[in-house]
Amino acid sequence: MNDGADNSQNEAEGGDGVANPGHGAVDEYRAGFVTFVGRPNVGKSTLTNALVGEKIVITSPKPQTTRRAVRGIVHRPGGQLIIIDTPGMHRPRTLLGERLNDIVQQTLAEVDVVAFCVPADEPIGPGDRFIAAQLDEAPRAKQVALVTKAEAVPKERVGDQLLAVSELREWDLIVPVSALGDIQLDTLVRELIALMPVSPPLYPTDTLTEETFEQRAAELIREAALRDAREELPHSIAVTIDEVVLLDDGVTREVYASIVVERDSQKGIVIGRAAERLKGIRQRAQRELTAIAHAPVSLSLHVKVAKEWQRDPKQLGRLGF
Template identity: 75%
Template sequence: MTDTAPETSGSYRAGFLTFVGRPNVGKSTLTNALVGEKIVITSPKPQTTRRAVRGIVHRPDGQLVIVDTPGLHRPRTLLGERLNDVVQQTLSDVDVIAFCVPADEKVGPGDRFIVEQIGQFPRPRRIALVTKAETVGRDVLAQRLLEVDELAEWDAVIPVSAIEGIQLDTLVRELIALMPESDPLYPADMITEESFEQRAAELVREAALADAREELPHSIAVTIDDVVLRDDGSTREVYANIVVERDSQKGIIIGRGGERLRRIRETAQRELDRISEGRTILSLHVKVAKEWQRDPKQLGRLGF
């Protein structure tokens, strides 16, 4: 990485934004699509995102720093409370809030709750996005846009699809126009602040979430013990732990004869190879931290 900033001419704008909405409305998928590379993991399970992750979008006339956060929700555990705290802090700091509603679901009480929450932060500009636009026909999409428009006063209401790339260029133009005039905030070749270790932990968790299906999505955390660069200079050995809350869950993750843990390792290692400049060798262990979602000390050790 270099410290070279992008060349600018005329009015250059740069600032911070965050996508908010109920869990699983496509915020992380949209972040990855705009950045152009997977920097945050995705899953159909709610509360997949657990901390603020910054992704950087570069254009000739501006720079967007997307702060991907957990979904706002009514918390049931101490972890849930801390995830909401992450969102609240982010909302107070960004320049633009983009409220997201999926096209294939009607606007409901959860959406209205979130609009009320973001209304408590008067400084950021606000836009509304109807995500997953590819999943419905024109009539349903038009109805959803009307429902969202009536929720609040917005600077813009835009239908988008991260999967099909619908309106993403329009979205970027609108967002840059709402940002303050500024010099670039990050070097031109930087797409995230995340370290390799942080990205590795999340990719392992994504693989575990995908394979464990509905059995224990919120009980999984991942830590990295060490990353060792071999003498060849291009092979990384990654030593990671999948942390669960109970002994019975440890058996679920390992699977019969270690089959599930092997699948998780293979899936995660393929993803690690994508973000590494060379080959990776992943070693996985499963550990138990009793009721870690409700234990302040355990949460602290796991980085929450």
């Protein structure tokens, strides 16, 4: 990370910008699990990718983009962080929404640290207070508050948000950060590692995620499909990988995938006039797949309808939820 960004932020905050300092000394190797929780679109996935150093979870301004618990591993000489990126906590309207909240609750019960994320550029609201109260479900975990998107507002507003967050509950640590501005990311990693139990490394040093190529491919295709999607369509999109074929050259992959929607009208929207929208999705996703494969990838897409799959237990099971 950029040490210069950390230093400039420290000076701007009149210190290291960390409430409850003193956790930073790491005398023994430490390793453990942290999860970022918060409302949808508070920057959890963007922060995960920035800390891991590679795009392992998709990002989108659309609500409920994250649908699974994805592990990313951060390696430092003094320790290892396993970040579990989870769906945003929300009041569910479908069976899918209930299952996404179940993922969050299960994760809260298992991690060593819970990091509650609140963006610097939005006032704290009922949703934030609801989630802060839910942290009582994680009594064994240390609890940290992160003011995200610190680059988006003047430092005075960051300070105001830090104060507002401090009044929600008792925290072991409060840190302002910015994934896009590379503000205090090294500080955050250092402080989180200091909160972890003494432990040998839990993953090999070359491992950044447990996600398979197929899992990452499905998510990157969905990310491409979410772009420009409007109204309820983002919630209705799922992706399945039907087949991955390794060609005779031993490096080139052919990926065959399906974009799943809930209604025939949505199928037409995804395909677009003269299949132009589907072509754009394929081109964007193919570039991303080639990047994570570090080799050529040829992507074939088709769109199919699974009626009301968000509310159908059997359909949800087939789609991996």
